[in-house]
Amino acid sequence: xxxxxxxxxxxxxxxxxxxxxxxxxxxxxxxxxxxxxxxxxxxxxxxxxxxxxxxxxxxxxxxxxxxxxxxxxxxxxxxxxxxxxxxxxxxxxxxxxxxxxxxxxxxxxxxxxxxxxxxxxxxxxxxxxxxxxxxxxxxxxxxxxxxxxxxxxxxxxxxxxxxxxxxxxxxxxxxxxxxxxxxxxx
Amino acid sequence: xxxxxxxxxxxxxxxxxxxxxxxxxxxxxxxxxxxxxxxxxxxxxxxxxxxxxxxxxxxxxxxxxxxxxxxxxxxxxxxxxxxxxxxxxxxxxxxxxxxxxxxxxxxxxxxxxxxxxxxxxxxxxxxxxxxxxxxxxxxxxxxxxxxxxxxxxxxxxxxxxxxxxxxxxxxxxxxxxxxxxxxxxx
DNA sequence: ACGCGGAGCCTATGAGTATTAGGTATCCTT
DNA sequence: AAGGATACCTAATACTCATAGGCTCCGCGT
Numbered sequence: 001x002x003x004x005x006x007x008x009x010x011x012x013x014x015x016x017x018x019x020x021x022x023x024x025x026x027x028x029x030x031x032x033x034x035x036x037x038x039x040x041x042x043x044x045x046x047x048x049x050x051x052x053x054x055x056x057x058x059x060x061x062x063x064x065x066x067x068x069x070x071x072x073x074x075x076x077x078x079x080x081x082x083x084x085x086x087x088x089x090x091x092x093x094x095x096x097x098x099x100x101x102x103x104x105x106x107x108x109x110x111x112x113x114x115x116x117x118x119x120x121x122x123x124x125x126x127x128x129x130x131x132x133x134x135x136x137x138x139x140x141x142x143x144x145x146x147x148x149x150x151x152x153x154x155x156x157x158x159x160x161x162x163x164x165x166x167x168x169x170x171x172x173x174x175x176x177x178x179x180x181x182x183x184x185x186x
Numbered sequence: 187x188x189x190x191x192x193x194x195x196x197x198x199x200x201x202x203x204x205x206x207x208x209x210x211x212x213x214x215x216x217x218x219x220x221x222x223x224x225x226x227x228x229x230x231x232x233x234x235x236x237x238x239x240x241x242x243x244x245x246x247x248x249x250x251x252x253x254x255x256x257x258x259x260x261x262x263x264x265x266x267x268x269x270x271x272x273x274x275x276x277x278x279x280x281x282x283x284x285x286x287x288x289x290x291x292x293x294x295x296x297x298x299x300x301x302x303x304x305x306x307x308x309x310x311x312x313x314x315x316x317x318x319x320x321x322x323x324x325x326x327x328x329x330x331x332x333x334x335x336x337x338x339x340x341x342x343x344x345x346x347x348x349x350x351x352x353x354x355x356x357x358x359x360x361x362x363x364x365x366x367x368x369x370x371x372x
Numbered sequence: 373a374c375g376c377g378g379a380g381c382c383t384a385t386g387a388g389t390a391t392t393a394g395g396t397a398t399c400c401t402t
Numbered sequence: 403a404a405g406g407a408t409a410c411c412t413a414a415t416a417c418t419c420a421t422a423g424g425c426t427c428c429g430c431g432t
Contacts, residue, residue, distance in 0.1 A: 006409080029390065041391075042410050050390065107344040114348070121349075139351040143341070144334070144360040151337025155329070158293040162300070163307075165325040174330040177367030185359060192380080215419065226419080228381050236419065 004038050008046045012056045019057060019098025024105065027098065055113055058106035061099035062116035068092045069123040077130035079179045085127055086149050086175055093153045131182045141182050148174055192222060194232045198242045205243060205284025210291065213284065241299055244292035247285035248302035254278045255309040263316035265365045271313055272335050272361055279339045317368045327368050334360055
C-alpha cells in the first residue's frame, strides 16, 4: 500500500483547511483521515489526538494572524495603522473561520495557543504606541480594540447583523469611536 | 421504578445548569440523564435530541438575558442606561457561561434563537433612543456596543486578559469610549 | 370501583466518534 | 544489500447520539 507521505505539518494544514471549509464542529479525525486518504488511527503518528490537533491549528492560526497584522501595520501609525490592522484582522478571520474559531476555543485550554496569541497582542501594542500610549494605557487600549474587533467579527460570522443597515458603515463608525477614544483616553 | 416526574422545562433547566457548571462541550445527553436519574433515551420524550435541547437552552438564555437588561435599563437614560445595561450584560454572561456560549453557538443555526436574540437587541435599541439615535444610527450604535461588550465578555471568560492591568479599568474606559461615540456619532 | 389509554421510563440496538495495541510494509541510511 | 526507523494498517474498546419497541404506572371516564 502506497504511503501518503504525511508529516505533522501536512496533517495540521489539511485539518485547518477542513475546519475552514466545513466548520470547526465537523473537524473529526475520521473526516480528516478520509480527506488525506488514510485511516484515522494513522493520524496518531503525526499528532497526539484531536485535542493536540486543535491546539496546533490554533498556534498556527495565531502566527498567521500576527503576520497579517504586522504586514498591515508596517509603515503606518495612528488612525491609519488602527484601520489597517483592524481591517486585516477582520479580513483574516472571515477568510479563515475555522482557524479563527479554533483560536477562541483553545485559548481557554491550551497554553501553547495562549503564548502564540501574545504575538497578536504585540502588534496591537505597537499600534497603541503610535497613539502615544504606553504601559497600562496601552494594555487598556489594546483590550478595548481587541474586544470590539473580535466581537464584531464573531457576530458578523454568526449572521448577527440582520437588520437593514450596512455592516461596513457600522465597522467604519466603530473604528472612528475607537480612534477617538485612543486619541483622548479618559 | 419511580418516575422522575420530568417535563420539557425541567430537562432544559437542568441542561442549562449542567452547561454552566461543566462547560458547553460537556453537555451530553448521557451526562444530563445521569444528573436527572434517568437513562438517556428517556430524554427524547421531552426534547427532540441534543440539537433541539441546545436550541431551547439558547432561547431561554436570550429571554433571561433580555429580562436582566430590561431591568437594568428601567428608569435610566443616556450614559447611565448604557453603563447599567452593559454591566448587566457582562454580569449575566459571567454568571451563566454555558447558557451564554450556547446562544452564540446556536445563533448561526437555530432560527428560534435568532428570534429570541432580537429581544436583547430591542433593549439596546431603546438605550440608543436615550442618546437621540433613531433608525440606522441606532442600529449602528447597537452593533458597536454589542460587539464591544460581547467581545470583552468572551475574551474575559477565555482568560484573554493576562497582562498586568485591571480589567475593571479596561471595562470602564471602553464604556467611556462607547458613550462618547454614541453622544457624537461621526 | 374498575379498567383502559396514554404518558413516562426502560432495554436493546445501531452508527458514529476517539483512542490504544500490536502487526506489517516501506523507505532511508549505512 | 541489510537493518532500523517510520508510516500505515487492522482489530478492539469505550464513549457518544439516536431509534425501535416494550413495560408499568397514573389518572380519567364510565
